[in-house]
Amino acid sequence: MSRFEYLLRLGDNALILSQRLGEWCGHGPALEEDIAITNVALDLLGQARNWLTYAGEVEGRGRDEDQLAFLRDAGEYRNVLLVEHPNGDFGQTMARQFLFDSWHHLLLDKLTGSTDERVRGIAEKSLKEVTYHLRRSTDWIVRLGDGTEESHARVQSAIDGLWMFTGELFEVDAVEEEMQRAGIGCDLAALRGPWMSNVERVFTEATLKIPKQTWMQRGGKRGVHTEKLGYILAEMQFLQRAYPGAQW
Amino acid sequence: MNDWPLWEVFVRGQHGLAHQHAGSLHAPDAETAINNARDVYTRRNEGVSIWVVKSSDIAASSPGDKGPMFEPANTKPYRHPTFYDVPDEVKHL
Numbered sequence: 001m002s003r004f005e006y007l008l009r010l011g012d013n014a015l016i017l018s019q020r021l022g023e024w025c026g027h028g029p030a031l032e033e034d035i036a037i038t039n040v041a042l043d044l045l046g047q048a049r050n051w052l053t054y055a056g057e058v059e060g061r062g063r064d065e066d067q068l069a070f071l072r073d074a075g076e077y078r079n080v081l082l083v084e085h086p087n088g089d090f091g092q093t094m095a096r097q098f099l100f101d102s103w104h105h106l107l108l109d110k111l112t113g114s115t116d117e118r119v120r121g122i123a124e125k126s127l128k129e130v131t132y133h134l135r136r137s138t139d140w141i142v143r144l145g146d147g148t149e150e151s152h153a154r155v156q157s158a159i160d161g162l163w164m165f166t167g168e169l170f171e172v173d174a175v176e177e178e179m180q181r182a183g184i185g186c187d188l189a190a191l192r193g194p195w196m197s198n199v200e201r202v203f204t205e206a207t208l209k210i211p212k213q214t215w216m217q218r219g220g221k222r223g224v225h226t227e228k229l230g231y232i233l234a235e236m237q238f239l240q241r242a243y244p245g246a247q248w
Numbered sequence: 249m250n251d252w253p254l255w256e257v258f259v260r261g262q263h264g265l266a267h268q269h270a271g272s273l274h275a276p277d278a279e280t281a282i283n284n285a286r287d288v289y290t291r292r293n294e295g296v297s298i299w300v301v302k303s304s305d306i307a308a309s310s311p312g313d314k315g316p317m318f319e320p321a322n323t324k325p326y327r328h329p330t331f332y333d334v335p336d337e338v339k340h341l
Binding site: 030031032033035036039132135136139143 | 252273274275276277279280283284286287288291
């Protein structure tokens with residue numbers, strides 16, 4: 001069952017962040033950004049479909065991607081807390097994206113060496129997309145951080161607020177350990193070093209500071225979420241809850 | 249955002265072809281313009297290469313010059329390479 005849990009974590013991260021980014025549709029600060037953000041959202045949605053489809057097969061109870069996405073309650077979701085954090089302003093969305101992309105890229109890169117053929121395949125496909133996501137969010141962090149006084153202040157305050165949700169990205173528990181032993185997953189704790197050096201490099205260029213606070217909030221990976229996730233699911237799952245089995 | 253300059257986007261559809269004008273977009277700088285062009289114009293697998301150039305850097309002929317610029321060519325069909333048979337093997341001509 002560890003593998004099912006593990007695949008849910010991968011799928012739910014992509015699904016919830018995709019749903020969050022989708023909220024920007026029609027509200028982007030410029031038409032070009034509107035298209036770019038929703039494009040990233042669609043990439044992540046495609047990744048979520050791949051992970052959740054495989055999760056359903058591994059579970060073996062006949063649940064497909066739709067049932068996993070639309071019929072699980074908040075406590076059954078396994079995404080990290082970072083991705084359910086509200087969009088806030090554009091700087092906050094980009095800060096969340098950059099912190100996540102930096103980690104996501106390292107993780108997928110490791111998973112391209114997975115002993116599980118399906119995991120390897122999905123990781124290889126996703127890595128190409130995430131390489132671009134990271135490039136885009138990096139470019140924006142540098143521009144906002146090293147931009148105007150206001151953009152600098154806003155993005156710094158966004159980073160200060162989000163920092164406590166970054167610890168969970170590297171948290172190793174029994175599921176992670178088992179996946180690593182089986183060669184399916186990787187050593188999450190070992191990603192912290194490269195992640196931090198990338199963040200430091202970009203923040204230096206962006207004239208931003210890494211928050212000093214060390215206390216980290218956690219829980220998403222075992223289903224203990226912030227109250228925000230309930231609102232996301234209420235919107236995302238409404239149709240299937242109100243009209244069970246409805247199809248396009 | 250209102251002061252973002254306008255950029256003209258040129259996309260090369262496949263290797264061996266020339267870049268074609270795809271459209272224009274707003275972006276604060278060249279790098280972001282390329283990122284945006286990727287999302288606006290190549291997301292359905294349209295390209296292998298992107299050029300962007302500031303619209304203000306493009307020098308254009310004036311619509312009023314249509315007569316002197318283009319009309320003299322109308323009466324000179326011998327300038328068109330239409331008197332040759334193109335072999336079937338030649339592509340992209």
